[in-house]
Amino acid sequence: MLAAGAGVAPAVPSVLYIRRLASGHIYPVDRVPGTPVGIVFGALTYADGTPSSFLRGRLDLGLELLRRKKIDSILVSGDHDAEFYDETAAMRDYLVDHGVPANRIIVDPYGFDTYDTVVRARDVYGAVAATMITQSYHLPRAVATARAVGLDAVGVGDTSVRVRRIAWTKGLIRDQLACVKTVYDLATKRRPMQEGSARLPDRVAPLTAD
Template structure:
């Protein structure tokens, strides 16, 4: 009897612990694809930031996201690319590195909008809506991160379809495994942010996306 109670308790704890992950996967179901060809056309493409190397170049994971974004743009799947990342310090600028990389790969600079305060997934999604006025977009990130990223944007009111990169797994499988494990506690943080309606760094609304779409 005691063993059954312990097993039931452990099962309950596990179910509670995995509940946020189950929620984000349910919300992202049917709103994501594994390749550029399967993505619908949406005017705005959101690329979430990742690590930038000391020389200012995108790291392997960020480069894979940007390559996918460039493919989507080249195939007519988007008109504007919103690059959202960390620029809290003068010597670390993810959005600028992202823009420069995309320009080198054929995306016109006038079709790229930099968001310098996308400090995490929730911030990027909220800012896309409240600062840049985007209500519908395609989101690009790594495959293991995609369900939570899509769910986050959808929960804050942005109609989102996601496209996941899986090529970076071969470049750094250890980092990929870490990312997969990290998604479990990250899902809890996402639920807290959404339920509490945490306000990220905002500032004044920026009409740059609409200007780029109209140019």
């Protein structure tokens, strides 16, 4: 635990900056303002295409927001080309299997990290306002990053997998450390990694309700 604390300590200024940017824009499900699109960030997917419990928690939260009419569409963003799985295909299939019409799902296969996802949502898919959907420990960074790049972003966090204490704690610590890279990316205005993005349209219609 002392080693973990020593690792997190240098990230404190970045964590505080991220939390300040996100402050006032994180809500419970029943009070989150409506936006045209919810962005579900990718997470571990098994080789058979089954989403992990962490990813299911995010997707189920997206489903709830759709059912409550808090969002009109869902953008699933992740790594489509990992060695053993395709995050975005698994996310799309899960949503379709749970009754979401295919035309309400936008797939971004090049969301390699949080920063890439929100910049691509803005630049490739035309998003202006969006709801970030992820685990609650990741939510401040997701909301702050999106707002820093110009999205009118709010967020709702999943806590359904908090019972998995070891995995949750590891994710929490890892996310605090990731704040350092996020602040650097924002400061340098890094362009997303878009290898293979020519397969996507140069520009598609803004994310709005049908």
